[in-house]
């Protein structure tokens with residue numbers, strides 16, 4: 001993504017969209033995107049979404065130094081920075097506190113692949129971070145998140161919430177919706193007493209189709 005006013009507006013629009021979708025209350029969510037020069041464009045801390053202006057966004061280097069911006073970047077910056085550094089295929093990240101994903105994050109296991117759209121948009125089970133870390137321990141939480149990453153495009157931070165990614169912000173937004181819906185269905189299936197998961201070979205084939213064949217056949 002190029003660092004333009006338009007790109008910054010798309011991030012602000014994504015913040016407003018999170019709230020409209022019921023994925024966050026207040027300013028509890030945050031958004032970032034990888035810039036073409038390798039730096040990270042990220043939302044500021046504590047600025048209400050409806051008051052956020054393009055110049056309130058912050059640019060960080062991959063090692064976390066501030067390049068530009070007068071605001072403090074989100075306190076959850078280490079989640080974004082860690083994932084963008086570890087996953088070169090990721091271009092945008094959205095972290096929400098959506099209710100069904102939060103419920104799944106309070107269990108003790110990954111969310112298995114239970115639908116075709118999980119294969120394509122998420123690309124595997126949604127991993128759960130290995131241990132609880134209080135969110136004010138920013139660096140430790142970032143490290144724990146990176147340690148729990150898989151090739152899937154989402155992750156549940158234990159007793160906290162989901163973090164969803166994509167090559168673009170548009171893809172990350174759809175991932176947020178698929179994660180929330182998948183967690184809702186998963187919890188309902190558990191309550192109903194059983195579920196059928198999709199075999200790994202079909203998960204891999206579905207993901208490959210989405211990345212390489214979708215819209216071409």
Ligand SMILES: [Zn+2]
Pocket residue numbers: 028076095096097135160161
């Ligand atoms: Zn959070």
